[in-house]
Amino acid sequence: MTKKEVKEANGKLGVLVVGVGGAVASTFIAGTLIARKGMGVPVGSITQLATIRLGKRNENRFPKIKDVVPLADMNDLVFGGWDLFEEDVYQAAKHAEVLTNEDLDKVKDELSAIKPMKAVFDQEFVKRLHGTWVKSAPTKWDLVAQVRNDIQQFKKENNCDRVVMIWCGSTEVFTPLSKVHKTQAALESAMKENNPDIAPSMIYAYASVAEGVPYINGAPNLTVDMPAMWEFADKQQVPICGKDFKTGQTMLKTVLSPMLKTRMLGLSGWFSTNILGNRDGEVLDDPGSFKTKEESKLSVIDNILQPDLYPELYGNVYHKVRINYYPPRKDNKEGWDNIDLFGWLGYPMQLKVDFLCRDSILAAPLCLDLVLFTDLAQRAGMSGIQSWLSFYFKSPMHDSEHIAEHDLFIQYVKLKNTLRQMMGEETIDFID
Numbered sequence: 001m002t003k004k005e006v007k008e009a010n011g012k013l014g015v016l017v018v019g020v021g022g023a024v025a026s027t028f029i030a031g032t033l034i035a036r037k038g039m040g041v042p043v044g045s046i047t048q049l050a051t052i053r054l055g056k057r058n059e060n061r062f063p064k065i066k067d068v069v070p071l072a073d074m075n076d077l078v079f080g081g082w083d084l085f086e087e088d089v090y091q092a093a094k095h096a097e098v099l100t101n102e103d104l105d106k107v108k109d110e111l112s113a114i115k116p117m118k119a120v121f122d123q124e125f126v127k128r129l130h131g132t133w134v135k136s137a138p139t140k141w142d143l144v145a146q147v148r149n150d151i152q153q154f155k156k157e158n159n160c161d162r163v164v165m166i167w168c169g170s171t172e173v174f175t176p177l178s179k180v181h182k183t184q185a186a187l188e189s190a191m192k193e194n195n196p197d198i199a200p201s202m203i204y205a206y207a208s209v210a211e212g213v214p215y216i217n218g219a220p221n222l223t224v225d226m227p228a229m230w231e232f233a234d235k236q237q238v239p240i241c242g243k244d245f246k247t248g249q250t251m252l253k254t255v256l257s258p259m260l261k262t263r264m265l266g267l268s269g270w271f272s273t274n275i276l277g278n279r280d281g282e283v284l285d286d287p288g289s290f291k292t293k294e295e296s297k298l299s300v301i302d303n304i305l306q307p308d309l310y311p312e313l314y315g316n317v318y319h320k321v322r323i324n325y326y327p328p329r330k331d332n333k334e335g336w337d338n339i340d341l342f343g344w345l346g347y348p349m350q351l352k353v354d355f356l357c358r359d360s361i362l363a364a365p366l367c368l369d370l371v372l373f374t375d376l377a378q379r380a381g382m383s384g385i386q387s388w389l390s391f392y393f394k395s396p397m398h399d400s401e402h403i404a405e406h407d408l409f410i411q412y413v414k415l416k417n418t419l420r421q422m423m424g425e426e427t428i429d430f431i432d
């Protein structure tokens, strides 16, 4: 296998976070700063903790990924971003109440120095939030120019060699794919005409790709999941990936569904419900934003179970997902799953899962990995949709010629095999 030409990770890597004052963003940033000071362990991060097997099992080569793949070092990351509210990231993280004051105070100066830039916002797309730190311009195309200017300024002021943009902003209302999203030319015209089908997230993403900056979509918003942006990203040679971080309940679904299928156990129903009390929960309480999330969460089971191939096992599955805003729980989401399955001769059984998780604690390591891996992809000359990063997403992006892979372990093999290929190592098929 020939080794891929990967440029070295020299200099600083700017990380521009949309929604930098949110729970996920502030937990990601604070945790990275704490970990790089050696004051905490970045648990959950593949780039920081995982090893990779190289060669045959009996060769006994299991280096850490970060020791053999030229990833940017955590110490070289510089953070910035945009939010609807002016408070700095230290204050925002305190309000999010995910990390303790004791933890936040370990990196208070660094967090206080991150002041959000004014956001691109449109109340029509997030009904429950009322932004006070928002850009204005005659057209959406003018807003693109402002975001491009923000990126250039940030890069210059922080002396960055490269920049990556990640969306940790709120879930926007469901935007169906329309003709303005089909080609780059149509998208640009629509921005100039202030077309209502252009969401704020699309303005950030367009600006990002125009500046040669990879874009990661952590929410289920349409944003870069459209032919217009695939075309633009290819032209600009920029990696893009999404949608919607796969953290709690959906991660479990993509582990349990393959288990049922491998054992040829049947499924008649899967009811998932959540209680969640953070700002994300409040936004998802709006039916428009919930619809976007619901679409993202529902696609998983069918894709894995292939009801067309197994009609007697999976041809009649009742799948329902609910998210309930319940303030007392704050960021500590509780996700229940009731799974109605059946076995030999169709005899019914039930499986119940109660995951008392912490939303942002699960999402933060994904942010770190995605930032480092998309930057790596760009240095390796990989552009457009990064399907090898499907591992991290509930609703992995794919073009019209491909089908998304949802099974967590197949996704993990794909991720690691892509890294092996980059290093000129043999891919692993688990036969030896």
Ligand SMILES: NC(=O)c1ccc[n+]([C@@H]2O[C@H](COP(=O)([O-])OP(=O)(O)OC[C@H]3O[C@@H](n4cnc5c(N)ncnc54)[C@H](O)[C@@H]3O)[C@@H](O)[C@H]2O)c1
Pocket (backbone or CB within 6 Å): 018, 019, 020, 021, 022, 023, 024, 025, 082, 083, 084, 085, 096, 119, 120, 121, 122, 126, 129, 167, 168, 169, 170, 171, 172, 200, 201, 218, 219, 220, 244, 245, 246, 247, 248, 278, 279, 280, 283, 359, 360, 362, 363
């Ligand atoms: N935590 C998880 O496990 C998880 C999993 C998958 C996806 N997500 C998604 O990640 C996103 C962030 O989640 P969170 O819990 O941090 O939510 P949050 O409400 O705490 O943070 C979102 C932030 O985005 C800001 N924002 C909204 N629209 C913006 C815009 N147009 N420009 C700039 N800033 C904007 C808000 O002011 C807020 O500070 C949500 O879309 C959520 O659905 C989270």
